[in-house]
Amino acid sequence: MAYVIIPWIFFIQIVALASKSQAKVSAIIVFGDSSVDSGNNNYIPTIAKSNFEPYGRDFPGGTPTGRFCNGRLPPDFISEGFGLKPIIPAYLDPTLNISDFATGVCFASAATGYDNATADVVKVIPLWKEVEFYKEYQKKLRAYLGDREANGIISEALYLISVGTNDFIENYYALPQRKSQFTVQQYEDFLIAIAENFVRQIYSLGARKLSLTGLPPIGCLPVQRTTNLEDPLNCVEERNRVSLEFNGKLKASVAKLNKDLPGLNVFFADVYDLLLQLITKPSQYGFEVAAKGCCGTGLFETSILCNRHNPLTCPDANKYVFWDSVHPSERTNKIISDHFLPALKQLFL
Secondary structure, three states, X not given: OHHHHHHHHHHHHHHHHHHHHHOOOOXXXXXXXXXXXXXXXXXXXXXXXXXXXXXXXXXXXXXXXXXXXXXXXXXHHHHHHOOOOOOOOEOOOOOOOHHHHOOEEEOOOOOOOOOHXXXXXXXXXXXXXXXXXXXXXXXXXXXXXXXXXXXXXXXXOEEEEEOOHHHHHHHHOOOHHHHHHOOHHHHHHHHHHHHHHHHXXXXXXOOOEEEEEOOOOHHHOHHHHHOOOOOOOOOOHHHHHHHHHHHHHHHHHHHHHHHHOOOOEEEEEOOHHHHHHHHHOHHHHOOOEEEEEOOOXXXXXXXXXXXXXXXXXXXXXXXXXXXXXXXXXXXXXXXXXXXXXXXXXXXXO
């Protein structure tokens, strides 16, 4: 009977290997704002850029890429964690082509939001336009690989979405228009509806594996602490409450989407508690400074105000939770990515 059993064992092994290979994440595809923009804003006319020193000074080769960080961003670390490339390229980079984007691409634009009015503030790419670029990418991918292989990459890719902070700090709290139209709770609901529609849109285009990042403790960003006139240099607790409130609504929306859309699997990346821990108990994580960023005074500088001529920039960003007055340091990004990777792998591999 041995001659019957051996082929069956061989067949079972082949099936197991095939199912394992089918479950692999094929690519990392990124939508969002400066928390995940790997350099798209370099190629549009906006002041929201970071393609100059000291940005990127800890990036491989010490290159300022347009990432709002001293080094790599969470999508870079997550891609590497899934055994893909360690650097996610920006879709608008003219030196690259579809072969560079097949296993990972970024459509994100710094200073954008769910709300189109947020993108208008400093003339960056609105979220709807990121989706248009993604449609263009799909056409190029099909032309490059053929429909079958391209469709496989699209459905097995992990889509990382990180957006929403600018809608509050750059738009609602900074400008009068939305404040005159909405209470903060109404504005949250307005953004949640856009977020839900966005997920449905990319689902209709083939996305099935998504990670949707919630808001950080907005009130503890160094720039928010600097402008806290009621309680100078402390977190703005009212804005932190808004972050929590928004995250609760977004989490409920994720549950609804997972239930409504067959085959969709959305992971809610709740970054709030972890980042708050890093900010309130920095020494437990090996940080020395959490109230301000490394670049310049760290109190208000970001983008063009954070530049190589500023003599106050710290020598070692690894000691700082934040790189500039808004954006986490590379080390913080690594801690956040390492925190979520096991859950993402369990869900999507």
